[in-house]
Amino acid sequence: MASCSPFLLLFILMLTSSGVYGNHSSKSVMNDSFHRRMKREWIWNKMHISEEQNGTLPHHVGKITSTVQNPNAKYVLKGEGAGTLFRVDEFTGDVSVSETLDREKKAEYELTALIFNRLTNHQLEEPSKFRIIVHDINDNAPVFVQKVFNGSVAEMSPLGTSVTKVTAVDSDDPTLHGHADVFYEVTDGKNYFRIDNSGTIYTAVPDLDREQKATYTIRVKARDGKGLHAEELGTATVVIKLIDINDNFPTFKQKNFTFEVPENVSLNGEVGRLKVEDIDEPENRNTKYIFRQGHYQDTFKIIANRYTNEGIIQPTKPLDFEKIPMYKFVVEATDANINYAYSMRKSPESIASVIIKVIDVDEPPVFTQTSYTFTVQEDSEIKISLGCISASDPDKAKRKISYRILRSTSFEINTIGCIFATKRLDREENTWHNITVAANELDQNKKVVPRLETHVPVYIKIKDINDNAPELAFPYDPRVCENASPGQVITSLSATDKDEMSPDVKFNYFLTSEESNFTLIDNHDNTANITVKFGQFNRELVKTHLLPIIISDNGAPPQTSTNTLTIHVCKCNKEGDFTFCEEPAKVVEVGLEVLVTIFVCIFTILALAMLLIVWRRRHKKDLSVLRKNVEEIHEQLVAYDEEGGGEMDTTSYDVSVLNSARQRCITSPRTTIEDSSCSYPQVQKIPENVPSGIGEMGFMIEVKKDEADNDGDLLPYDTLHIYGYEGAESIAESLSSLGSGSLDLDIDYDFLNDWGPRFKMLAELYGLEPNGDLVY
Numbered sequence: 043m044a045s046c047s048p049f050l051l052l053f054i055l056m057l058t059s060s061g062v063y064g065n066h067s068s069k070s071v072m073n074d075s076f077h078r079r080m081k082r083e084w085i086w087n088k089m090h091i092s093e094e095q096n097g098t099l100p101h102h103v104g105k106i107t108s109t110v111q112n113p114n115a116k117y118v119l120k121g122e123g124a125g126t127l128f129r130v131d132e133f134t135g136d137v138s139v140s141e142t143l144d145r146e147k148k149a150e151y152e153l154t155a156l157i158f159n160r161l162t163n164h165q166l167e168e169p170s171k172f173r174i175i176v177h178d179i180n181d182n183a184p185v186f187v188q189k190v191f192n193g194s195v196a197e198m199s200p201l202g203t204s205v206t207k208v209t210a211v212d213s214d215d216p217t218l219h220g221h222a223d224v225f226y227e228v229t230d231g232k233n234y235f236r237i238d239n240s241g242t243i244y245t246a247v248p249d250l251d252r253e254q255k256a257t258y259t260i261r262v263k264a265r266d267g268k269g270l271h272a273e274e275l276g277t278a279t280v281v282i283k284l285i286d287i288n289d290n291f292p293t294f295k296q297k298n299f300t301f302e303v304p305e306n307v308s309l310n311g312e313v314g315r316l317k318v319e320d321i322d323e324p325e326n327r328n329t330k331y332i333f334r335q336g337h338y339q340d341t342f343k344i345i346a347n348r349y350t351n352e353g354i355i356q357p358t359k360p361l362d363f364e365k366i367p368m369y370k371f372v373v374e375a376t377d378a379n380i381n382y383a384y385s386m387r388k389s390p391e392s393i394a395s396v397i398i399k400v401i402d403v404d405e406p407p408v409f410t411q412t413s414y415t416f417t418v419q420e421d422s423e424i425k426i427s428l429g430c431i432s433a434s435d436p437d438k439a440k441r442k443i444s445y446r447i448l449r450s451t452s453f454e455i456n457t458i459g460c461i462f463a464t465k466r467l468d469r470e471e472n473t474w475h476n477i478t479v480a481a482n483e484l485d486q487n488k489k490v491v492p493r494l495e496t497h498v499p500v501y502i503k504i505k506d507i508n509d510n511a512p513e514l515a516f517p518y519d520p521r522v523c524e525n526a527s528p529g530q531v532i533t534s535l536s537a538t539d540k541d542e543m544s545p546d547v548k549f550n551y552f553l554t555s556e557e558s559n560f561t562l563i564d565n566h567d568n569t570a571n572i573t574v575k576f577g578q579f580n581r582e583l584v585k586t587h588l589l590p591i592i593i594s595d596n597g598a599p600p601q602t603s604t605n606t607l608t609i610h611v612c613k614c615n616k617e618g619d620f621t622f623c624e625e626p627a628k629v630v631e632v633g634l635e636v637l638v639t640i641f642v643c644i645f646t647i648l649a650l651a652m653l654l655i656v657w658r659r660r661h662k663k664d665l666s667v668l669r670k671n672v673e674e675i676h677e678q679l680v681a682y683d684e685e686g687g688g689e690m691d692t693t694s695y696d697v698s699v700l701n702s703a704r705q706r707c708i709t710s711p712r713t714t715i716e717d718s719s720c721s722y723p724q725v726q727k728i729p730e731n732v733p734s735g736i737g738e739m740g741f742m743i744e745v746k747k748d749e750a751d752n753d754g755d756l757l758p759y760d761t762l763h764i765y766g767y768e769g770a771e772s773i774a775e776s777l778s779s780l781g782s783g784s785l786d787l788d789i790d791y792d793f794l795n796d797w798g799p800r801f802k803m804l805a806e807l808y809g810l811e812p813n814g815d816l817v818y
Contacts, residue, residue, distance in 0.1 A: 089137065092177040093145040100129065100138035103174060106155045107135050108167050114160040121153035121171075128153060128174070132160075137174075145176040146213045178215035184224040184264040186210045186278040191262075195245060196285040197252035198381075205235060205243045205282055210264035223267040231260025235282065243280060252284040253321050288326035292318040292351070292375040293391035300397045301355070305363040306405060309356075313398060316344065316353035318375050324348045328379045334393065336371025342398075344373065355398070363402040364438060370397050406494040407433040407443050407481040413498060416461070419505045420469040428453070428502055430460040433481035441483040444490060448478045448497070455479060461500065469504040470540045476501055506542035508597025512549050513537060514605045520572065521623055523614035524581040532560070532572045532609065537593050539601075547595060554590040554604065562591065572607065581611045 089104035106117055117135040119128060128151070130137050151174040157167045186208065193206025214221035226237045235258070236246045243262075264276045294316065301314030320327045331344035331353050341361075344353045353375070374393050409431065416429030435441045445455045452475065455461050459479075467475075477500045483491040520533035537549045551570035553562045561575045572589070579587075587609045594602040612623035794805035 088173040088175060090175045090177055091139065091143065093143045093179055094181055095142060099142070100140045103128070103137040103139055105134070105136050106130065106172070108157055110157060110166050112159065112166060115166060116158045116160040118156040118158060119153055120156065120169075122151045124153055127151075130155075143176045145178045145215065146182060149176050149178075149215075150174070151176075178218055178221055180214050180218075180221045180266065182213045182266075183276050184210040184212045184266055185276065186262075186264060189278055191278060191280045193243060193280060193282045194285050195250070195282065197287055198249050198289060199245055201245060201248040203245045205245060206280065208237070208241045208243065208262055208278055208280060210241070210276065210278070212266050214266070221267075225265050225267070227263050227265075229261045229263050229277075231258060234258055235260055235280075237262060243282075250284055252286050253290065256284055258282045258284075286323040286326055287381050288322055288328065288377065288379055289381045290320060290322045291377055291380060291392055292320040292327070292329045294318050294375060294394040296394065297391075298395050298397070300399070302399045302401055303357075303361065304401045304403045305361045306403045307357055307361060309358065309360070311356060313342065313355040313357060314396075316355065316373065316375075316394065316396070318351050318353060320348075320351055320377070327351070328377050329353065330376050330378055332374045332376060334372040334374050336369065338369055338371050341369065355396070361400050362436070363400045364436065366400065367402075368397065368399050370395070372396070402437070404439075404491075404494065405436050406496045407483055408436045409433045409481065409496060409498045411498070413501065415501045415503065417503045417505055418463070418467065420467050420507055421509065422463070422467065424463055424466065427460040427462060429500075430458065431455075431479055431498065431500065432459055433496060433498075435483055441485065441491070442488070444482050444484055446480050446482075448480055450475075450477045453477055453502070461502075467504050469506045469542070470510065473504055474501060475504070508541055508595065508599065508601055510540040511601035511603035512539045512593045512595050513603050514591075514593070514607075518607060519610070520607065521610045521612050521620055522574065522579060523620070524579045524611050525614065526574045526577050526579065528574055528577045530574045530577075532574065533607075534565075535570045535572065535591070535607075536568060539595060541595075541597065541601075547597070550594045550596075552592040552594075554592060558587065558589060560587070560589055560609070572609075579611045581613065585611050587611070 091101065091103050095101050106119075108115070116132045117130050118132065119125065119130045119137070127141055128137060128139055152171060153174065154169050154171050156165065156169050158165055187210070191206060191208045195203055195205045208226070210224050210226070212222040212224055216222035224241075225239055226241055228235060228237050228243075232246065234246050234250065235243050237243045243260075258281075260280050260282065262278050262280055264278075295318065299314065299316055303313045307313065316331070318329060320329060325348075327346075327348040329346040329348070329351075331346065333339045341357065341359055342355055343358050344355050346353055353373075372393060372395050376392065410433070411431075414429065414431050418426075418428045431445070433443050433445075435443065443459075444457065445459050447453055447455050447461075452465060452467075453461055453463055461477075461479075478497050479500055481496045481498070483494045485491055515536045515538040518533055518535065522530075522532050526532075535551065537551075539547065539549075547568075549568045551562055551564050553560070559574065559576050559579065561573045563571045563573060565571060570591075589607040589609055591605050591607055592602060593605060594600055610623045612620040614620055792805075794801045797805075
């Protein structure tokens with residue numbers, strides 16, 4: 043490309059001189075009067091240069107030029123690589139590149155050309171963009187997009203079956219012929235696979251067998267049309283796996299199999315395992331087992347396990363050593379889904395003989411039936427057998443069997459298995475009886491053999507006999523107007539029977555006497571109507587009529603009962619509505635349990651009353667003891683911070699004792715406190731000569747303060763909770779013994795009996811006993 047540059051420049055100069063190249067007018071028009079100036083423009087749009095040019099740098103790219111005719115013109119480049127990769131001669135406009143270009147890295151550059159006045163630095167022409175195109179040369183070898191490719195193909199595939207496709211890329215220009223063409227070849231594994239120029243790999247031989255070799259690893263090389271080939275980048279590995287098909291028959295690993303199994307093996311339990319070999323993959327193993335000799339397919343089944351290559355033998359019905367102690371049969375292993383086109387022929391190893399030896403086991407008794415049902419008539423004799431069951435020892439020993447009934451006291455069973463009732467059976471109590479009978483084997487000593495027990499259910503149905511008389515279905519309460527007219531229906535009756543009511547049961551109704559004012563009409567559908575015979579009842583004479591009714595059934599033998607119907611005569615209005623009737627007297631039946639409960643409650647109440655009386659007497663004695671212990675009384679007063687409450691307070695404290703203690707310890711107010719044996723605080727009365735400035739209450743506080751200040755045994759005044767002074771304004775004065783000036787023996791409390799019930803308790807506490815002694 044560089045060698046063509048002088049010719050291109052010469053061609054551009056020729057076009058410029060002739061005025062053909064460019065976008066301005068191709069002619070200069072002049073006349074005698076004026077001269078028109080030519081428009082100035084850039085006269086190119088792109089340049090070309092080949093990549094990887096050899097020789098001394100920089101390489102000439104081209105020349106930028108303009109129609110500007112100015113000796114001070116200066117050319118400038120801007121854009122991608124301007125000033126570094128690409129440079130321009132500011133005087134001539136020659137463009138050069140300072141490095142070798144690589145089209146695979148960048149195939150095109152866009153630059154901007156500018157022209158300035160060198161002296162004034164003014165722009166002489168509008169900027170113009172142009173491109174530098176890098177031409178490709180075939181300098182790159184193909185490269186695989188990945189180093190390892192994976193493929194798969196079914197075994198036994200025909201010749202030329204497609205396996206997979208590989209891809210290599212040549213970074214040269216694909217638009218140039220031969221530059222980006224890629225050619226493939228197999229270097230390792232060409233005996234089994236081939237590849238075309240599209241990169242598709244095919245089988246080169248038929249009947250590849252997975253069982254002989256399951257995986258093939260081949261190498262593929264890529265080159266371009268020029269023959270360029272990079273050893274590392276142009277080589278790839280292809281791993282080809284053969285997909286298994288069902289083309290192999292199963293074969294037994296041994297020709298004879300012998301198993302031992304106890305006769306009590308459970309259904310679907312395991313008897314043994316037939317080991318086979320199928321070299322196909324598990325998903326392609328479809329082994330089937332066929333009974334060829336012995337014909338025991340109704341006794342055993344063989345289930346194939348494709349993952350372990352085993353045939354599991356299971357019993358389909360119970361085994362019995364006493365009947366068949368050993369089984370012999372021949373089994374063939376086959377595969378119905380095998381691909382016969384590629385499979386090997388069957389071998390004799392696909393047939394094996396099987397022997398199953400049954401081991402004798404001491405089994406429990408076996409009943410002749412899985413369940414028993416007996417029918418017996420109710421009220422039958424106790425000694426009559428309801429039915430017999432039978433069980434036997436299935437083993438060779440043939441031991442004797444004993445029977446017993448579980449969890450039932452209404453039935454018993456004898457040694458031969460016959461069942462009897464221990465009491466008369468009543469169908470009306472239980473229609474069915476469900477019992478369980480256990481059978482055990484007995485040894486030579488007639489002892490029960492442990493762990494050899496079998497249970498069987500027995501259902502006993504009680505057959506009904508006609509032993510119950512019919513009765514009214516409901517407790518009827520009929521009413522009739524005193525002015526009822528003859529023939530009026532009072533009520534409709536129906537009956538019921540505790541016996542089994544079959545569809546053909548019939549009830550008949552009769553009156554015991556025809557002398558009443560009522561008539562019974564049998565409706566012949568097991569119902570009857572009660573109607574008025576004469577009418578006009580006299581309610582003042584008879585308010586209630588008792589009507590005996592006989593009801594009988596058609597059983598064998600027939601049963602009859604008499605039921606009394608109570609009919610009330612009522613006052614009615616003109617419309618026949620009842621306005622007033624006598625209510626029937628309700629008879630309250632008191633059962634034994636109710637009576638026992640009543641007597642227990644009465645006894646409990648009496649016992650509590652006795653305990654209360656004893657407690658009160660003991661409580662009075664405890665109050666009398668308080669007189670001897672003044673210190674304890676004092677401590678109780680300190681904790682007792684309430685004086686009110688009425689006369690009920692006397693139930694807790696004997697104030698007479700406190701009063702007597704107070705009299706022994708009295709001192710005068712406003713005096714110095716002397717030593718005294720009394721530890722009870724003195725309650726003072728307010729003297730009449732109280733200073734007028736202090737006041738009655740203030741004087742009382744001063745007295746209490748002096749007592750507290752001069753007695754170290756008392757509590758501080760601010761915590762004192764005893765206020766013996768009640769004030770002079772009280773009309774009734776105080777009943778407290780603290781302010782009493784006499785002993786209890788000098789006080790007569792009999793006046794409390796006159797104060798009413800509210801002071802009854804005080805009167806009992808402080809009044810006289812019948813012998814004349816005071817109560818303390």
